[in-house]
Amino acid sequence: MQDRKDLEVRRSILIKTSIKGIYVTIVTYLLHSHLEHSDVFKMLDPIQNHDLRLCIGALRTSPADSLAVEADELPLVIRRDKLALQYISKVAACPENPVHNIIFEPKYCGLFETKPSSIATFSIRYQDAVKNLQLHPENISKFQFPDTPPWTLTPLNMNLEIAHTQKE
Secondary structure (H helix, E strand, O other): OHHHHHHHHHHHHHHHHHHHHHHHHHHHHHHHOOOOOHHHHHHHHHHHHHHHHHHHOOOOOOOHHHHHHHHOOOOHHHHHHHHHHHHHHHHHOOOOOOOHHHHHOOOOHHHHHHOOOOOOOHHHHOHHHHHHOOOOHHHOOOOOOOOOOHHHOOOOOOOOHHHHOOOO
């Protein structure tokens, strides 16, 4: 009887883990796609909350913030900002990147100030965040491509005999 209960508990944990993995894959795909407008994310928040309830097995009355903490997931707005700032810092590390000047020297700011209903470009939306974080491109170490291509390097000679020994 106890073995059957253990099996059921393990199965439910496995199902919840699988569902959460599928959920994370889908949300990551949506975040990396062109869903950049905040209204779209407002529509996605209830979907995230519903899916987190399914993953965790929580009741409908559970607070959304508690769900996110329990599932170890960031809210979509924070996750989007985190990914955007990671991308900006990655671009700052490589001044040869064609997007570098577009992000750090945004154009058409006046156009979007006169039309607040229009969706501003990525660089204009995150311009304030870059200033508040004092994320200056000159303060980020530059990425340099290696002089030698990695596929031309000789492989390391490693002794893996210890990996085959049995633990006592």
